[in-house]
Amino acid sequence: MKICRVFVAFVVLLATSRIFAGTEISHETATALDAPRFEVAVESAYLLGVFGNPNSYEIGAEFLTARVRWGSVDADSWLRGYNQFCVSAIAEPIFRGIENHYFGLNFGGRYNFVQPGRRLNPYISGGLGLGWIDSHPNIPGAQGQDFTFNILTAAGISYRLNNHWKLDAGILYQHLSNGGQTDPNPSLNLLGPQVGLNYSF
16 A cells, blocks of 8 residues: 555654664753653644545544654754654544544654754654544445544644743644455545644653
């Protein structure tokens, strides 16, 4: 699956950035990188159906996310930053489409590009998960079963308000599919803006 190859490439990029960007830094230096040990976030997105499914989906995506730092990269380049492991609880009302709601979990990673003294810092993230949708397999273009896998990929900018609070704004791509467990398996591809409020400690 093309989406899975993209996610694998993302994970490889995170891993190789730690190898080629420099040495892993200490906790003291990580503080200078504005790299919190733990972070929680409330995030919202408005997603529109793109390519693949014949129905015009519009979905409101709500996330409650916990992140933990699992390494920092000290490099005198744009690669300077830190990794985070993320777990997200997902609740999605479907405003337009065949189904009505989706609930799930997602597990993934996020890389934050941090330059000294800057409040604006870009990030990329990706993850895999599972969830449940109120499927209607008898309707063409609807999901074939309730159990569904999800893939999330995002990129954006984080604005540091102070030592504890940050605002995020970016673009989120979401893929929903049951992995071919039913035939047909129409899947959903969704894209749209995302905003978030983060608290670190």
